[in-house]
Amino acid sequence: MSGPPQIPGFTYLQHIGQGGFADVYLYEQEWPRQRVAIKVVRPDVPLTEREKAMFATEADAMAQLADHPYIVSVITAGTTSPEEGSRPYLVMRYCPPPDLGQRVQVKPMTVSEAVATGIKLASAIETAHRSGILHRDIKPANVLVTTYSEPALSDFGIAARLHETDGDSEVRISYPWSPPELLDGRSNGTVATDVYSLGATIWNLLVGRSPFHIPSGDNSARALTARILHSSPPRTQRPDVPPALDLLLQQCLAKDPRHRPSSALEVARALQRIEAQAGLPRTVIAVETDLPTLQDVSAHSSGEATAVKPVTLDPGTGTSPRGAVASPPAEEEPPTSAQTSGQTSGQTSGQTSGQTSGQRWGALGLLAIAAALLVVGVVLFTTAGDDGSTPIGLETPTPTQSSPNGLDPGAPTVAPEVTGRRTTQGVLFRWSSTEASTTGDTWQWRRADTGAGQRTTDTSVTVLADKRICLQVRLIRDGFASPWGNRCVD
Known part of the structure; x- marks a missing residue:
């Protein structure tokens, strides 16, 4: 292992890993203060154009994908000083070992x-x-x-x-x-x-x-x-x-x-x-979907800027702010003849306007809640794709052309026949299968109560048990296994 290089802005802490042509060290970045992993090409690796290109490719690829939640983020890259050998390095988010x-x-x-x-x-x-x-x-x-x-x-x-x-x-x-x-x-x-x-x-x-x-x-x-x-x-x-x-x-x-x-x-x-x-919890697929363009967003955001609104005082007390529902801007209400009439008419108009405003804003609130529920429903039940397929999580897995039988037509598919009886030495189980051959096949047996078992070429086993015992057996060929055959003996 080569010594850690001195990199301005970073303080060396310890060596944490080694790859094919680089060492990985733990450093502390001075500002903003955080721990980072720095991958540095070792001095004994010839810095050919190919090695430089590979390192540049890695830096570019990780930077391009840095915002993905399941890809290590790259923070920056550089080259050590000539005194340190001008070695390329890559600064990444620190993930504590082991891998x-x-x-x-x-x-x-x-x-x-x-x-x-x-x-x-x-x-x-x-x-x-x-x-x-x-x-x-x-x-x-x-x-x-x-x-x-x-x-x-x-x-x-x-x-x-x-x-x-x-x-x-x-x-x-x-x-x-x-x-x-x-x-x-x-x-x-x-x-x-x-x-x-x-x-x-x-x-x-x-x-x-x-x-x-x-x-x-x-x-x-x-x-x-x-x-x-x-x-x-x-x-x-x-x-x-x-x-x-x-x-x-x-x-x-x-x-x-x-x-x-x-x-x-x-x-x-x-x-x-x-x-x-x-019946397992559903894991979300983190793949970027089509996002609206900046032009699309701008076209719908003109009315969403933060604005300062004067506090409206309750006419009844002259001190308490009007609390529950803010009245809409005055220009949204068309002027009525009541606004030019006397005090009684004005009071009647104000009451009517307040009721109408409350009803309208209440309706808008209900619409907002309904829209939110609709969005939640879409997020929960639609798939990551847009091809009109059945929602993910509701589909039933189906075999394809690349099923195991398609890959190996000789894979066993029938459960072995298992027999059992008590003897003076214990419970003797025997098994056989119409699919078994004389060469290459093995068997796996296991106790249903403890899970203990063995891989063997024998076709029988004696198990010590003074109470009811069940044995499961399957045939194994070239990495493929048949369904389990079962037998219980009281």
Whole structure:
């Protein structure tokens, strides 16, 4: 690690991270006083034109997207002094470690947390795509967590413009999170590659590892590449994960980019439907919609400027301000003949005018309340899109052409037959399936009362139990699992 540079206006506090070609430090900005993260290119990294361009691209991309709630904000950028090596640096909003990847390694997220986080990240990625920016390095380690526990996508160091990737002579790759077409060189990055990495990241939030990582197995770049290129997209194997969520993640991880969701927004909407189906709180999609132009706003704002109005005194006391409802300006009331008559006529006219004014302003108040309720209703029940589709949250998830059976026709679909009986050693359970083959298949069994279980190639197990016990068994092939078969023994 190189030493922290001296940057005017900032006081060094500590080193907080290191990337492929830069260090990240915690500084305190002197004015306005706040903690910031500063990413600085290391002195041992040759500052080629390519490296300078990559850093400039990252600064421009993050600045363009800085107001998004789920993208790390960039504050400013610059270059250290010649004495410090003229190293480019980027000043960003500080998000305390650990990053999202480190957090889920310790404790994977609940389904509710993972789905909500997926919607937020999909919102950030869709916003980048709408701005013409591909991230190309979406992974849990590049998702920071704000002090308010919100995800924040970072590290646009290898980002690229949507229509400028073909000219890249090389692309930096994070193997566990990269789709087949990046690994074998068929693509330098597309919307579909970002969708794949988004799906792999959500999968990781639920399991704590990358989709093709094998615990205690060979997880070298070569082995991972082979599995990503040739193995079927795995399921999470979590019993609490809804089938619709497993299906969506398999679609995101499809080998053929055409079988994946067509956009990050489509992923976000599918996740919202899963929330609705599971009865989870609805997470809002944070994607910019069409806003009125300044000219449109100006045309309707002429009457909204703040004005000073003299206090009107109550004629009855001469001291107390007229309180509840302000009378409209005098020019809004047409003059009547009563205004030119005597005192009695004037009093009658004043009473009538007051009643009319109160009725009119009361009616306007009711109209305002009704309009507010209408706006709330529209916000709550309309979708993020304007294509006339069914409101998000009310749709029922439906399978697409990229369903697991479409990806792997050999995936098991029938629950195993399970039998059980008591013996002197315990309760003996046996199982079988018409879909089972002699090679490659495994079984997973678990106790319904404790959740304890095992992955095995055996077709029987003896369980110690002196009271009623239920066992569940399913067949697993190439990362796909059949429905559970069940048997209880008293």
